[in-house]
Amino acid sequence: MYLEIALELVVGFLTLLVVLKLLGKIQFSQITPFDFITGLVLGNIVGDAVFDHKIGSLEIIFSVVIWGLLIYIVEFLTQKSIWLRSIFEGQPTLLIKNGQILYKNLKKNHVDLNQLQQLLRKKGYFSIYEAEYVILERDGQISVAPKHDFGAPTKKDLNIPVKQVNLPFALIMDGKVIDDNLAQAGLDEEWLNKQLIQKNINSYKEIFYAEWQEGSGLNISKYN
Template sequence: MYIIMLRTIILYFLVVLIMRIMGKRQIGQLQPFELVITIMISELASLPMQDPRIPLIHGIIPIVTLLFLEIVLSLLQLKSEKARTVLCGEPTLLINKGKIDISALKSQRVNINDLMEELRLKDYFNVEDIEYAILETSGQISLIPKTHLTNATKQDLSLKVKQESVPVTIILDGKVNIANIKYLNKDAQWLMKELKKNNINSPKDVFLGLIDSKGQFYYQKYTK
């Protein structure tokens, strides 16, 4: 009895330590590979607790191995956009310019009732009020409402506003995303001009560069 209690206490604190090392994401924000590792760790920890015949080390070694695997995969998806796409997937536009993308709903297996529920939970009740709805890789849905509805004062004062769009990343971790530049109908010369305007010699000096929702070039350089 006391042995089982001791094994349970050891495994409990080990799993808590592992979870702390893995980071502070909530369950709903975990990427698929993180969720799989979390479930596997909980299963591996429960086996030595239930069966004293299983050596404690046989539970600790797989758990530590999974922690190492999670750290390696996290670093890989931070450094490589291709790895990030494979491991985490890509965001999907469910509502594009005020219209529901039916093919996107089918491919992501999201029914219209779930989509409408997400809108209501974020205090929007009409699809026509939403310019973009984005299914993030974590499974959550982000909303970009029509600009004239974001603040009542803009519409009430009859201010002319430009519709905001989805931000597009063009430099990430020093690497240029050629596909996104083409999506913006720009080229490499345009990018170099933008960098020179901001006294940047090379894309390698930029940690994050994007065209924000207002069409402006936003960047953050590496900190020394």
């Protein structure tokens, strides 16, 4: 019995992993109400099937694949049709326009003033009247365009000279060198070892995390 449950769990886990990989990251990175329901059902299919002795591994695979296929079809159709996209994913809604609260839109989306205040505070705005525009996105989060007096100054506003933006590269994680990142950064292990020797570090195993960025150099966190 326990062996059968373990086998079904492994099969269900691997099948879910394959299906989620095929569906792509976007499916669950920005969860809309439809995505939430489909993800919930997908998990319940495996969870319920594991403890139903009448259902075997093949039935689990079949159910997950069919449900995953339905999700894939919906995602494909929403990419092709704006009308279907609005049905399955919803549409962004203005909650504040030109500094004025749109009561009807709040009511339509079941958002009360306390919820609106909370969402704004999470974005760093502690007064409703600091916002010129507030948009309720499809995933339930808000986007805020602040009024001029409350907007953060940009580097252009402050006349700060333009500088090249460089990505940081994690070179060592958990005591192991990340060879791909080292190559992408245009560096090699010989260079890395020289840097470590200068910092009196004799082994990668002493390092919990090391990151290199053009202009900032190599930053190291050792195991405490």
